[in-house]
Amino acid sequence: MNNNRYYLEKFFPVASFIAAIVGPKCEVVVHDISDPERSIIFIENGFISGRKVGDGSTDLVLKILKTEAYREEPFIANYKATGKFGQNFRSSTYFIKNDDQELVGLMCLNIDVTHMEVAAEWVQHILQGGSPSFLASPEAPPRQQEKPSAEYLQGNPDDLLQHMIGSVIGKLAIPPDRLSSQEKIDIVRELNDLGVFLLKGGVSEAAAALSISEPTVYRYLQKLK
Template sequence: MENENRRFLEKYFPVASFIAAIIGPKCEVVVHDISDPEHSIIFIENGYISGRKVGDASTDLVLKILKSEAYHEEQFIANYKASGKFGQSFRSSTYFIKNDSNELVGLLCLNIDVTHMEVAAEWVQHILQGGPNPYITPPADEAPKEEKQATEYLQGNADDLLQHMILSVVGKITIPPDRLSPQEKIEIVRELNELGVFLLKGGVSQVAVALSISEPTVYRYLQKLK
């Protein structure tokens, strides 16, 4: 079955090259095989943009998609924000690759580096608007609305991905992990589980270290969440 899925995904390699050739050298195009999250990248064009290569891991968003099974409702997600380990900003989109049985087997991802575009756009906007007027207060209903959409962090190996995802949750805590109550730790494990952290092989051990608990305790917390 794995070989069959691999052959199915290989049909998308020329499509990825085609897209990258059209959009240009600032567009990275990736094909993921979801059967192996630690080494899901099986094809990549313009990988120098994010520093990733074939054999590298999934992203935090890919794991979240797999955990939430959002692909049942949608065929793709488009134009969300992503960031790179070199500080870049990306406009990204992901297409859900499904086999003839409508089962998700892979992802086709586009990551367009818009870092310089954002700087240029900010400069143009400043020139056109001339800066804020201190004597004019904009109406409350004209205040910019926060855009709620998917975000993604583009990194290389699975260890980097795990550290980033765990820090995104544990880093919000203002007290040392060893002073957290069991219920507070369960809530953290629940949040990490929803992000897909435990889809990666090293997830349990790294979470155990981050929360100052044993691996069996992490498994016990996960059982309580079912």
């Protein structure tokens, strides 16, 4: 048993307690950050996201490790996450630390609100009623847009890499093979900030996506230090 387990196993009954109170639409996960590719060591209601013990970290977990955001706050709460089955979640993460206040793991709550959002929209429609377009006020404020998802609940490291790299490459206006060296360095920097290179295969996947060699990716990373 590694040293992390001593602290992490204390949260197993807490995770079960929370899941029992909130109900079957609440997934509670305990991550051991010492192994990002198999970080899930305990999970309740994992059927919601399709994850299980032995699955890997999410994109948010990797970003937390890379940015050391856990040094500023004891937790982050009520952010949006999405699941691989298309669900919407309201999620929160508690930072588990050892006696020296170093991060050893995370306890994450993911509440599936997909059907709640549909129901809420229906209730609002019934309560507010609909108006013909010619009666609508021209000064009515536009509907507030939903904040973008902060986390993608995916337990397979290979799929997570594809998702993270694709989210960055997908923003490009031109094909990767037409980018300048500096533009490719900037993309490697963004991928590094997201924690892509904390996963095995991150360098090779990034190299393939950018149409460059793996040694070139390592060379770009050296320039970022």
